[in-house]
Amino acid sequence: MDTTNIIEYSLEEIKSGSRAEFAKLIDAHSHQIYRLALKMLNNPQDAEDVLQNTFLKAFQNINRFEGRSKISTWLYRIATNEALMIIRKQRPEVNISEETEEDNNDINSPRQFIDWCCLPESEMVSSESKIELDNAIQRLSDALRIVFILRDIEGLSIQETSKVLNLTETAVKTRLLRARLNLREQLSAYYSDRLMAGEMNNDRT
Amino acid sequence: MTEHDNCQNMLTYLSDFVDGELNQELCLQLETHLSDCPDCSIVVDTLKKTIYLYQNNSKSLEQVPDDVRERLFRCLNLAEYIKPN
Numbered sequence: 551m552d553t554t555n556i557i558e559y560s561l562e563e564i565k566s567g568s569r570a571e572f573a574k575l576i577d578a579h580s581h582q583i584y585r586l587a588l589k590m591l592n593n594p595q596d597a598e599d600v601l602q603n604t605f606l607k608a609f610q611n612i613n614r615f616e617g618r619s620k621i622s623t624w625l626y627r628i629a630t631n632e633a634l635m636i637i638r639k640q641r642p643e644v645n646i647s648e649e650t651e652e653d654n655n656d657i658n659s660p661r662q663f664i665d666w667c668c669l670p671e672s673e674m675v676s677s678e679s680k681i682e683l684d685n686a687i688q689r690l691s692d693a694l695r696i697v698f699i700l701r702d703i704e705g706l707s708i709q710e711t712s713k714v715l716n717l718t719e720t721a722v723k724t725r726l727l728r729a730r731l732n733l734r735e736q737l738s739a740y741y742s743d744r745l746m747a748g749e750m751n752n753d754r755t
Numbered sequence: 756m757t758e759h760d761n762c763q764n765m766l767t768y769l770s771d772f773v774d775g776e777l778n779q780e781l782c783l784q785l786e787t788h789l790s791d792c793p794d795c796s797i798v799v800d801t802l803k804k805t806i807y808l809y810q811n812n813s814k815s816l817e818q819v820p821d822d823v824r825e826r827l828f829r830c831l832n833l834a835e836y837i838k839p840n
Contacts, residue, residue, distance in 0.1 A: 569832075569833055569836070570836060572831075572833070573828065573833050573836035576827065576828070576831075576833075577824075580819045580824065580827065581816060581817055581818050581819050584816070584819045584823065585813060585816045588816070589813075594823075598823055598826065598827075601819070601823065601827055602826070602827055602830045602831075605827065605831055606830070606831060609831060657766050657767075659762070659763070659766070660766075660794075660798045662801075663793075663794045663797050663798070664797070665797045665800060665801065666801060666804075667800050667801060667804050674804075674808060675808070675811065675812070679808075680812055683808060683809060683812050687809070698809075702806050702809055702810065703809055703810065703813045705810075723770060726770055727766070727769060727770045730769075730770065730802055730805065730806065731766075731769075731802070733805050733809070734798070734801055734802045734805045737801070737804075737805050737808070738801055
C-alpha cells in the first residue's frame, strides 16, 4: 500500500538548497512519518517531536542520501531511530535491532478458532472497535510492533523493512508472523465477544 | 505426517500465503490442507481480516493535522510555504 501523496519534487533542487522543493517533499511524506510515530509511540506530542526531528535531520543530511533506496525508506529509517530514542529514554533496555533468541523459537500455535469474519463491517470499524485495534497494537512488544507498522500499515516490502531496521529478512519475516498472529489472537477474542453479544440479542428478538 | 504436523507446517508459510508470495507447489499443498482443516481455514481468514482492518484503519491518517503541519514548517524555518496544502 503506497500512500505517498502525489506531490512531485526535485531531489536535485533540494540538494542544491531549494527550500520550496523541500517543503514539497514534506507534504509528500509527512503523513507517513507522523502515522508511524503515532502508532509506535501512542502519544501525539512524542509523534510530533519525531516528525520535526526527522525532517530536520533529513534537511541537514540530504546530500548524504545517495538514492540507492527510495527516499521514503530513508525517511522511515530516520523516523524509526527517533522513535526508538524516545522509547529508550523511557525503557533503556529496549534494543530492537539485536536479534534475540526469541527470533529462533517456535511460533506459538493459534488458540482462537472462532470465525468472526461474518460480523458486519459497521461492527468491525465502529469507534469502539478502532480503540481495540489501537490497544491491541500497543500490547505488542516494541520489536514486533515496528515490524508490523512498517510492513502491514506503511506497506514496505520485507526487504525495505529489513533495511530500515538493520535486521535480516529472516528476522523480519519471523517477527512479522509473530506480530500478525498475536494481533489475530487479540482481535479474535474481542470480535468473538461481539459475535456472541449479537447472537444473544438476535435470540431475544 | 500427522494432522498436527500439517497445521504447524501451515504456520511456517502463513505470511507468504496471505501475501500471495508462496510458490505454486507449496500454495497447492497448503490449500489442500485448508480444505480439510476448518481450524486452519479460520486462522487464515481471520488473519487476512486482521491485516485488512489495520490497513483500512490507517486510511484515516492520510494527512498530518493542519496545526501539526504548521508547527513543522515553522520549526524548519519554512513558514513562507505554509499555504493550504
